Amino acid sequence: MKQYHPNEIEPKWQAIWEKTQAFEAEDFSEKPKKYIAEMFPYPSGYGLHVGHVRNFTIVDVLARFYRKLGYNVMRPFGYDTFGLPAENYAIKSGLPPQETTITNINHFREQFGRMGMGVDWSREINTSDPEYYRWTQWVFKRLFEKGLAYQADNFQWWCPVDKTVLANEQVENGRCWRCGSEVEKKRMRQWFFKITAYADELLACIDELDWPEKIKTMQKNWIGKSVGAEVEFEVLDQIPAKNKRQTHAKIKVFTTRIDTIFGATFLVLAPEHKLISQLVTKNTTSKVTQYVTNALRKSEVERQENKEKTGVFTGAYAINPMTKAKIPIWVADYVLGNYGEGAIMAVPAHDERDFEFAKKFDLQIIQVVENNDNDKCYHGEGKLINSGEFDGQQSDKAREEITKELIRRKIGKERTTYKMRDWLISRQRYWGAPIPIAYDKTGKAHVISDDKLPVLLPKITDYLPDDSGRSPLAKDEDFMKVVINGEVMTRESDTMDGYACSSWYLLRYCDPKNAKQAWDKRKADYWNPVDFYVGGDHAVAHLLYVRFWCKFFADEGLIDFREPVKKLLYNGYINAPDGKKMSKSKGNVIDPLEIVEQGYGADALRTYEMFIGPYDMDAAWATEGLSGVYRFLNRIWTLTQEYLKAQKSAQNHTKDQMLSKLQHSTVKRVTEDLHRNSFNTAVAALMEMTNGLYKLKVHGFSKDFESAIKTLLVLLSPFAPHLAAELFQQLGCDIDKAKWPKWDEKYLTAEKVTVVVQVNGKLRGKLEVETESLNDEAQLGKLAKSEPSVKKHLTGQKIKKIIILPKNRLVNIVI
C-alpha cells in the first residue's frame, strides 16, 4: 500500500496549479464575486514565518471554499516593498534596496507557493515598481490639487536613529515604531495629507462596518472627537516700559467644559505656544526660556514618564471674560502643543490635572459645580454655583447658554476638535516614492504633471540617512534639477511614507497592468469592496488610511463606493510554545518551510494552523498538535488506500443509514462553520467524520463509501488542497470538477432520538423514542415520569409543572 508522503504529492500539485493558472479571476464574470485578500506583506529578508502562514491560510481557505461554491473569486498577492524596514535591511546587508527587494520577493514567492496558496499570479504587484508608484505619485498630485496635500512648518516627531520624521500613527509610547528609539521633536517643514478633512465621515461610518469591535473602538478613540467651545482670553497689558500702549494680545483656548469658565483661575500654555515670547517680563524671561527650551528638548518618553506637574509663571495676566478676574498665565508641559489651541483655561476645582497643578503652585481654586460628595475636584455634571447669572443651571444646559453668550460677545464659538492629526507623509529617507513636487526660485511648490510621471527614484550609491533633515536624494544633483515650462526648478528630495503605497493597492489588484490609469473604474467597482480582508496588524494606521483614500477617490468620482473593506478578519498571532512572542532576536522563530521539509507537509501545517484555535485568538505553537493533525490526514490517506484496494469487492448493498447521516451532518457542519469563520470546529467535524468512517468500515466497504470519501475530500480541500486533489485523482476523478456538497435534512433525522429528562433542572434519565412520537407531548410526559431512574426522584413528591420541549428533546419535571 502506498504511504502518505506529502513531499511527493505537494510539489506535483503545485506545479499543476502553476501551469494551468488555476486561480485566475475573471473581470465582470456573470458569477457573483468575492474579493478576498490578506494585508500584503513586507517581504523581509528572513522569509515567511508561521504567523504569515496562519494569515495566508485563512485567506486561502475562504478563497477555495467560495470558489467551490461557485463564486468568481479574486485572491491576489503582492508585496509592500517601500519603506523603512526594507531600507534598513538593505543597509544592514550592504546591498542596494533594489536588489534585496527582488531577492526577497523571489524568496517569498517560492515559499508562498510551497504553502499551496491558490493565487492569481497575473495580479501580483510590488509597490516599489515604477509602474506602481507612478500612480502613487498621481494620487499625491490629485490630493495636492484639491488642497488635501499641503506643507506645514511645525514641530514634528523625529527618530534620531532612523533619521526621519514620523507620522503620529508611527510613534508608539513615544518611541519609533520601527527601531524603538525615543523620538524627539524637531521643527521642520513637511508634507501632510489632510485626513482630518474626513474625520467626521471616518468616524460616522465606523458603526456600519462588519469589523471587530476592538478595531472599531481603537479607530474611534484614535479619531477622538470632542465637541466643545473655543474662547478668547484678553491678555492684560504689561506695564509699558516706555509708557507706550501695546496691542491687546489674545489667547484662544479650547474646552469641553465651558460651563466651568467661572472657575477658570489661570491659563496654561504649552511650551510650543507662539505667544510665550511676547508675554514674558524682564523678571521671568530667563526662567521661562529655560523651561521652554528644556521641555522642547525632552523626548516624548521623558515628558510622559514624569507625571509630576511642572511649570513656570510667565509674568503676564489675562482677564476671565465672565468673572472679569485677573488670572495668571503659566507655561507647563502637561498642555499639549498640537491639540486644540495649545492652551487651556485651568479649572482646578473640576479637572484633576489643573487641580494637581494649582495645589503644587498654590493657585486659586473656585468651585462652580455643586456636588454632593463635596469632592475637592469633581468632574461630573451638576448645578452651577459661583457663576453669576448662570447660578442654578444644570451644567449641560449651562454649556449651551454660556456658549451663546460668548458668541453674542464675539469672543467664542462652538468648536469640535479631534485627537487625530493630519497624516505626515514626507520621509527623509531614500527608499520610497519620490514626492512629485518641484520648487521654483521663490520657493513655490509645483506639482509634476501627469506626462512626467513617474518621478523615478534614481539609483544612488550613498543612500544612508543623515542628520541634515533631508533625504539622501538631495545629494543627487542630476535628480534635484528639473526644467518645468522652461524654468529650472529644484525637486522635493523627501520621499513618501510607505503607507501611502499601501493605501490604494487593493484597487490596483483589480487592474494591475493598466499603463494608462491607476485603475479602470468599472473593474474597481466590479470587485470592490473587498469581501474579506485578513490581517493581524495596522489597526489604526493602514486601516484608517485606506478608508480615507477610498472616500477621497469616491469624491473624485474615481470609484462608486465609500468604504473599501466590507468584512475585516483580524487574526491572532502564533506565539512560541512558551507563549512568548516569536522574534528573530529571541531565536524562537519557527520556519514553516522547515516544518514542510521535516515531512509534515504544507497540508498538515495549514490544517494545524486552522485547528489551533479560533482564528482571532493568539495561540501557542505546539508540535504535538501538528503531529495530531498529520495523523488525521494520514488516516484519510490510509482509508482511501484501503477503499481502493477493496473497491472491486465492495458490496452494492442498500443505503447505509449511518453512513448517509454521517456524511450529510458533516457537510452541514463544515459549511456552516466556514460561513461563520469557525475554522477550528470545521476541522474538528472533518476529524469526526474520519473517525466515523473508520468505525463503519469494519462492516466492510459498501459502494456508498466512495461518495462519502469524496465528500470528505471536497470538504477538506480548502484546508489540505494537495491531499484532496491527489486522493481524488487516485479515485479516478478530478476535484476541480467537483462542487461543494450539499446536505439534505432528511438524512439528519434518525428514526429514534434521545430525550433528556430532568427533575428540577438536573439530568436524571434518558428516553429513546421514535422521532414521530416527539410531537405527542402528553405521551412524552408520561414516558418521562415512568422512566425508572426518574421515577425514583419523584416518589412522595408533588409535581408542580412539566416543561416539555420536543425541539430541544428535553423534559423538565418541576417538583
Place this chain on the structure above:
RNA sequence: GGACGAGUGGUGAAAUUGGUAUACACGUCAGACUCAAAAUCUGAUGACCGCAAGGUCGUGAGGGUUCAAGUCCCUCCUCGUCCACCA
C-alpha cells in the same frame, strides 16, 4: 487612569438562539500487533465517594433572574491588548 477582550479538565479548546457542560485534538493509562521498539489500530480518561448500581460537586469569586445559566443582570478578583496629561 481609560477603552475593549478573556478566565471552562493535566494542555489547546467546543457548546451557533438560555435547554444533556467538556465535542475535536494533545497528553496519560490500558489492550491488540511485534522477539522488541517505533508506527498503526482499539478502548478508558473532570474531581470526589462507592465493589457496583448510583450519588455529590463542578465553567475565576460572590450574589440575582429563570422550570433551567458557561451563556442574561449586579458586585468583585486575575490576565491580556490597545490608548494614555487630548482640556
